Amino acid sequence: MLKVQGVSFPRSGHHLLAYCLEQYFGKEFGYCNDVFRIHQFQESWITYQKNHDFDLDLPIDHKMRYLIQYRHPLESLVSWYKWEVDNGITAEMNYGWRPQVNKYVPLWNLYAHRNTQKRWMNFLNIRIPFWSKFGQKWIISNHHPSTCWVNYSDLIRAPFITISGVISFFDPEAELDEEKLQKIITHLEIRPRNDITEFEFYNERSFRKIEKSLKHKMNLADIQALFL
Numbered sequence: 001m002l003k004v005q006g007v008s009f010p011r012s013g014h015h016l017l018a019y020c021l022e023q024y025f026g027k028e029f030g031y032c033n034d035v036f037r038i039h040q041f042q043e044s045w046i047t048y049q050k051n052h053d054f055d056l057d058l059p060i061d062h063k064m065r066y067l068i069q070y071r072h073p074l075e076s077l078v079s080w081y082k083w084e085v086d087n088g089i090t091a092e093m094n095y096g097w098r099p100q101v102n103k104y105v106p107l108w109n110l111y112a113h114r115n116t117q118k119r120w121m122n123f124l125n126i127r128i129p130f131w132s133k134f135g136q137k138w139i140i141s142n143h144h145p146s147t148c149w150v151n152y153s154d155l156i157r158a159p160f161i162t163i164s165g166v167i168s169f170f171d172p173e174a175e176l177d178e179e180k181l182q183k184i185i186t187h188l189e190i191r192p193r194n195d196i197t198e199f200e201f202y203n204e205r206s207f208r209k210i211e212k213s214l215k216h217k218m219n220l221a222d223i224q225a226l227f228l
Contacts, residue, residue: 001028001171004148006050007058008069009134011079013152014050016190017069020163021048021170023184024177029170047170056133060144067166068138071152072223073131073214074207078196081123085115120201128210132217139221151223159190196226 008014022029030047048067051058060066070076083089139149148169154162163185164176196202208227211218218225 001025001047002065002169003046004048004065004067004170005061006048006067006069007053007138008050009071009076009131010052011076011083012069012071013150013155014069016188017150017155017163017166018048018050020181020184020188021166024163024167024181025170053134053138054130056130056137060142062144062146065146065148065169066138066142066144067148067150067169068142069150069152069155070135070139070221070223072226073128073135073218074210074226075152075194075196076131077124077127078199079194080127081120082199084123085119115200117201124210128214132214135217135221140217153224156190156192159185 006014006018018031018033022031025047028047030043030045032043032046032049034050148166150162150166160182164178164181167176167181196207197204204227211225211227215225215228
């Protein structure tokens with residue numbers, strides 16, 4: 001099995017896909033979930049290393065293989081925002097800048113759990129530029145020959161085809177165990193589940209405006225618009 005560097009925009013199905021791979025490959029699949037890891041693949045047991053490239057400084061090494069996961073920006077952002085509220089993390093404190101300091105949030109920071117329109121707008125102001133830069137680096141401008149791209153939409157709407165392609169990317173020489181993979185997919189009931197129009201701060205005009213501002217990069221990344 002080949003070693004693969006995972007790079008995913010947050011809330012793009014990384015854990016779902018990693019779990020499927022763990023179930024399929026078993027003990028030989030060494031998955032490292034530490035997104036703050038500085039030295040990639042330092043331990044020999046690691047087969048698959050997670051990274052969100054929050055600082056956008058992860059080098060593209062031509063000796064490495066990359067699995068890139070991404071999603072419609074608004075779907076990712078709504079899910080990410082909900083995750084931050086549920087876990088008591090604010091956009092200003094979270095990741096990127098100095099993760100060794102910001103990884104844990106003080107319990108006394110009551111604002112970290114507040115869910116307001118103002119907080120949502122502040123979150124967008126910080127995260128939309130990150131989505132744009134991430135997409136440019138890892139999807140649009142990335143011409144690395146050993147790269148497998150996975151759109152979240154494909155993962156949940158055509159899981160068998162999508163996951164089988166990823167399995168072959170990790171182990172090109174092995175024959176696919178179709179029955180085993182289908183059992184994993186059936187057990188997890190992989191399918192579309194969430195509708196962002198039900199989000200409490202959903203506003204069609206606002207969401208359409210965001211899509212319009214990202215339309216060019218979405219087209220280049222082959223991401224279908226939802227509101228235009």
